[in-house]
């Protein structure tokens with residue numbers, strides 16, 4: 484585990500249960516600032532749940548999720564606002580509001596975090612971000628008119644609109660064609676290079692190898708491996724274990 488950078492995020496002895504079923508158990512890990520961490524592992528192992536716990540989207544049943552040392556579930560309103568302004572999440576299913584147009588969906592985070600932004604500036608910002616992510620169609624339509632891949636582009640565009648320093652990505656390239664997936668990987672790479680803190684879930688060995696500084700293998704709700712990219716690159720057995728774990 485890399486300890487030289489500050490743990491902007493930490494899970495401390497975290498467990499999470501739903502409907503009496505343990506989903507994540509006794510997870511402790513740090514997500515260092517300015518680093519990219521990949522959560523990998525077999526389907527149903529608990530990766531998305533760990534990601535949501537780290538992002539403060541769900542509250543641990545036991546233990547603490549911390550942002551800069553403050554418990555996310557109980558930190559004061561101002562600190563929570565700062566955290567929310569700095570953090571964005573791309574959900575596995577895109578999570579676009581069915582009854583809103585894409586324009587309304589994209590306007591909302593800007594209205595919340597930059598309430599003084601003028602209408603024209605907001606429209607320019609949206610056009611600029613969509614050009615970056617490569618969504619070129621009409622935005623006065625509802626999400627149901629989009630393919631899954633197009634929904635992913637909108638979800639990613641929404642996530643970067645307010646220029647977050649902390650990005651949580653849950654299989655953000657799934658359902659995209661190769662060109663679009665490459666564009667979104669490159670966009671994350673650029674953010675990583677400028678020093679953002681990124682935590683992502685992916686089943687793609689290639690993406691994990693390309694982006695991750697640290698790899699956490701989550702299986703049966705526990706962290707089974709916590710290795711740096713250097714350790715991963717230097718140890719063929721480790722690489723095989725991770726590749727096998729992803730493929731399950």
Ligand SMILES: Nc1ncnc2c1ncn2[C@@H]1O[C@H](COP(=O)(O)OP(=O)(O)OP(=O)(O)O)[C@@H](O)[C@H]1O
Pocket residue numbers: 501502504506524525526527528529530531532533
């Ligand atoms: N709120 C919940 N209520 C009931 N079961 C849940 C809940 N959240 C997660 N689970 C279950 O816990 C297990 C782990 O889910 P999670 O989505 O975290 O896994 P994952 O590793 O991200 O899987 P995948 O790679 O398939 O997306 C799954 O069996 C899932 O159905």
